[in-house]
Amino acid sequence: MHIEVEETAAEPVRLFRINTGSCNGCDVELAVTSAVTEFDVEQLGCSYTGSAHEGDILLITGPLTVRAKDEVLRLYAETPQDKVTVAVGVCPVSGGVFRDSYAVDGPLERHLPVDVNVPGCPPRPQALLAGVARALEILRARRGGGERGGEPGDRKCPITDNFPARGRLSFDPGACVDCRMCRHVCAAGAIRFEEGERGARLTLWHNSCVFCGLCSHYCPTGALSVTGDWRLDHRAVDAFAQVERGEVPYAPCSGCGDPIIPAAPQLLHAAFRRPTPEIEKLTTLCPACRRRMSIGAPVR
Ligand code: SF4
Ligand code: SF4
Known part of the structure; x- marks a missing residue:
């Protein structure tokens, strides 16, 4: 899979990172996007900055702890008005395994506008690059091209890896026996069952799934499987469409x-x-x- 990106001007787009109380898993993956050549954000015409005032794209990790909230909102207020905000990992998107904790006040979109979600726990570096590429599209549209917008070009992100781990879950209703073991073992609460008129319906939320693979491991029939499809980045307005569904017919x-x-x-x-x-x-x-x-x- 190739990630289409546009040619960029000489001045890089600045990425500013905010940790709202994460376990640092996503932050380690973000470090890969500046330390490992193959995944470097420079290939998208971006570079990291330590200054909130320069942040064209904000990369926000963590479930937004009660303790960190005021500082996060203060930092956010210091960033440019027309920046693009990316929620990195399931924690800022949905709360992940911390969603019901007394110590968190997320998800992030309750407190500030989010433009792009990159779910995963943590997302792969490939997924992070895809999310940044999507944020760049929004940034260019928001700023109408210009100095940092760049001209259209044909640069591609050379990431084609499809290693079968830490990707979306796939559901085969034909193999499911409705035992609901998957829901029982899912600590993230990503799986829901409903009784329909014609069958039992499974819904799996990619924005809550932490890629642990337990549902797939314990499923007695192989109806759930982990795929290598890591391309889960999406515009935040499309968050409710990020589901795997299937009906097991009666x-x-x-x-x-x-x-x-x-x-x-x-x-x-x-x-x-x-x-x-x-x-x-x-x-x-x-x-x-x-x-x-x-x-x-x-x-x-
Ligand atoms: S997907 Fe597998 S574990 Fe889940 S209800 Fe179906 S058979 Fe059981
Ligand atoms: S891999 Fe399965 S068990 Fe683990 S969080 Fe995702 S849906 Fe839940």
């Missing part, structure tokens, strides 16, 4: 006709090397009919 119980979620073949083959016809029959029955069958009573 099927009628082969005994009484009540709606059930049948066992997917993946579960059957995980549990039994060679399922017998009797076991396969059990998978099409509701719990009440299974109990009747197991004691030899006739199934309705």
Whole structure:
């Protein structure tokens, strides 16, 4: 995947970083974007500054702790009016695993305008560059080109890595058996289930997911899997569209006709090397009919 960027003028766009009380995971990844040539923000025509007054793009990490809030807002007020603000990592975007803590006062957008979200815990350096490239587009539109806006060009960010870790989760409803183990193990509260008219609906919020992979690890059927797709940056106004959805359809119980979620073949083959016809029959029955069958009573 290539990140399209525009040619920049000689004067770099300044990036100013604010830590609102993070664990420093995102800040370590940001350090990579100035210390490692392959991921250097210089290839986007940017450089870091230590002065809030020079900040064209603000990169904000952390869940916004109660203790840090006043200082963060003071720093924010010192930055230029027409800057672009990027929330880096799930903490400023949604609170991440800290969202219900008494010690945080986020998410960030409750207190100041956010333009770009780069979710992840932490986001990869590739994702950070993609987020900065998106912020540059907004900055140019906001400032109408000009001295730091640069002219259109064909420079590309040479990041094409697709290593399968720390990317978006993918859901296969056809393999899901509605056991909800994934929701149980998700410390970030990123997974929700609802009962629909035709099936059970899963919603997974990319803006809350911390890429821990536990849902995928504990899913008995492989219905959830971690992909290498790290390109999760988006405009903050599109935050509510950043979801993975799927509906696990109900099927009628082969005994009484009540709606059930049948066992997917993946579960059957995980549990039994060679399922017998009797076991396969059990998978099409509701719990009440299974109990009747197991004691030899006739199934309705
Ligand atoms: S995705 Fe996997 S863990 Fe989650 S409910 Fe479906 S089968 Fe269970
Ligand atoms: S990888 Fe799965 S368990 Fe971990 S935060 Fe994301 S949705 Fe939750």
